Amino acid sequence: MVVSASGPNPPGTPRVKSLNCPGCGAAITLRSFSQAVTVVCDHCHSILDAQDPRLTIVQKFKAAVDEDRRLIPLGTRGTIRGTIYEVVGFQRRTIHVDGIPYSWHEYVLFNPYKGFRYLTEYNGHWNDTSILRSLPAVNDNVNPATVTYLGQTYRLFQTTKAGTSFVLGEFPWQVRVGEAADVSDYISPPRVISSERTGKEITWSMGEYVSGRDIWKAFGLEGNPPEAVGVYENQPSPLSADTTALWLAFVGFLVALVVMFIGFESFAHNEQVFEGFYSFDTKVRGEASFVTDVFQLKGHTSDLELTTTSDVNNNWIYLNYALINEDTGQAYDFRREVSYYHGYDSDGSWTEGSHTDSVAIPSVPPGNYYLRVEPESDFGHGTISYSITAKRDVPQASFFGLALLALLVPAGFITWRSMNFEHLRWAESDYAPASSGDSNGSDRPTTLGNIFGKGSNS
C-alpha cells in the first residue's frame, strides 16, 4: 500500500555554483547545477571535470579569447516550444573537405527539469536539435540509405568526420578539443536525423530547421540574425515543396474555369446589333469619313465585337473607327486593318493576311451608339468593298486563354523554383545527382548532431 507522501527532510534547493578555475583562478559559473560533466574556463581555455569538486583540468587548448563570436551569449535564456532554456555551452565543430575546413557552431541549452537541448548554426541556418529516445530503423538496401522514424522516411544526405575545434561553457558529456565523430545526416525537410558514432556507440538526434528570425525572437536578441547563405540540407523549400498539391489545385481551377467558360458561352446573348455594307473608291481624294446609322445596345454592360470583312485582293484597307455614344458623347477610338496578299513563288503558292478582322471592345454600357468610320488605302487601287458588323455580349475565348495563362504561369514558375531549390540542396550532398557535375560535392558541414547520452564513451 502506498501511503501519502509527506516528504522527509527536503534535499535542499540546488543553487548556481560559483567556483574558481584551478588553472588561472578566474571565476567559473556552473549554470546546469551538477548536470554538467565538463566545464571550460573562458579565460585560460582549461577544460575542467565539472563532476570533481576541485575541478581538475583534463585538457587545455589554445584559442584567441574572441576566436568565435557567440551569436547567443552564454547565460541567455529563451523559450523553445514553451520551455525556458538557458545557453550554457558553445562549441565549434569542423569538417575537412579536400583539405578545406568548414565549421559550424553548436549551443548547449539547459532546463533543470527538461534537461539538455541544442541549437546549431551554419551560415545563418539554424536547427533545434534534441536526442532521440527511440531508435530509427535503418534501411541500407537502397541508395542513398534511409532511416524511418515515427513513420517518416529520411534520406541519407552525407557522412562526414566532425571534429571539435573550440569549446566554451558546460557540456553534459566529456568534451575534448580535437576529438572527432562520424556523423551521418538523413533528411526529410524541415527535419534531419543525425547519427553520431564514437567508438562503437551511436547516438541519434533530430534537428528541425528554424529561421534566424525565430531564434532572435525566442532569445530576445538585439539587431538582426545573420543572413542565411545558400540552401541548407534540411531547409524547407520557401515555396511549397510539394508541387503535387500545387498542380492538383491548378487542375481544380482549370475545371472551374472551363465550367465558367461554358456557362458564359451558353448564357451570352451573342446578338447582332448592326450591319452595314460599304465601298471605298481609292481614286477619290479627300475626306472619306462618314457616320453610320444609330443602333441600340440593350441589356447590361457587355463587350461589343466589331467585325470588318473586305474583298481586298493583294491590297489593304485601314479603318479609323470611333464608337460614339449618342447620349453621352463618350467615344471609343480604335484602328483596324484588313489586308490579303497571295502569290506564287519557287516554294509554291502563298497567302498572307485575311479577309476579316474582329476586335472586342470590353464593357460597353447600354445606350444609343453610332460608328464614325474613316477608310484609308493606297491611292488608285480601284474600289474596295467592305462590311461592318457589330455583335454585343460575345463570349471571348481569348479571356479564357488569359485566365489559363494566369493560372499556368505561377504554377510553372513555382515548380521550376522548387526544382531548382531541390537541385541546389542535393548538389551539396554525397548523393548529388550525376548531372550536377559535383558528384563528390559535400562542401559544407552536416547538421550536427551532438551526441552523447548515458554511457557514450569519450
Place this chain on the structure above:
Amino acid sequence: MTQPTANCPNCGAKIVFRWSSSVQTVCEYCKSILVRTDIDLKKVGQVADLPPNSSPIQIGTEGVYNRQAFVAIGRIIYEYDQGTWNEWHLVMNNGSAWLSDAQDEYVVTFAAPGRNLPTADESQVGQRYTWDSESYTVATITKAHYRGVEGELPFQYWDKHDVVFVDLMSTNGKFATVDYSDETPVLYLGQSVEFDDLKFKNLRAFEGWS
C-alpha cells in the same frame, strides 16, 4: 490504514514506512541503512555523503504513468563517466517500478523476470535481443559505480561496488536494461518518457528557475 513504524536501531529516530512491502530503508537522521527482519530493523550499513545531484525528482515526488498514480519513495545513485544518475523506486497501486533519470532523460521500467538473458561478457553494442516479441538493440554498455541509496527499496541493495548495465532500445520507443549487479542478471523493460507526460507534483525547486 496505519503505516508500519519502527525505531532506528542506531539512533532511535522514528522510522515510517510509506510502502508496506519495502525491504530496506535509510534512517533520515543518522543515514543508517536498515533492513526489515521478521521482528525488527537491523542496521546493515551506513550511507556516506551522497554526490551532488540535481535530479528534479525527490522522495515524495508524485506523478502519473499509464494512468496509474505513483510516488517516488527511494532511490539508488550510480556514478559513471557522464556524472551520476538515479534509479528512483516508484510505487504504484500494485507494485514497484523504476524511473531512471540520467541528465533529465527519463525512462520508466518494470522488472521482467523469467526471460533468457545474455551474460555480461556476451553483450556487445549493436547486438539484438527479442523479449515479449519486441526487438531491442544494445545501445550502450555502462560500467557504473554504486554511490549510495536513499529511502525505501523493494530489496536489499547496499554492499555494491562496480556494476554493469546493458541498455537496449527498440524502434518503438521501448527501452530495456539488464542489471548485472548480482550473480543472476535482472531484466527491466519499459519505455522512454517525456517529462511533461509524467504530470509530476512535488518536484524540487531550482534557484533562479520558478
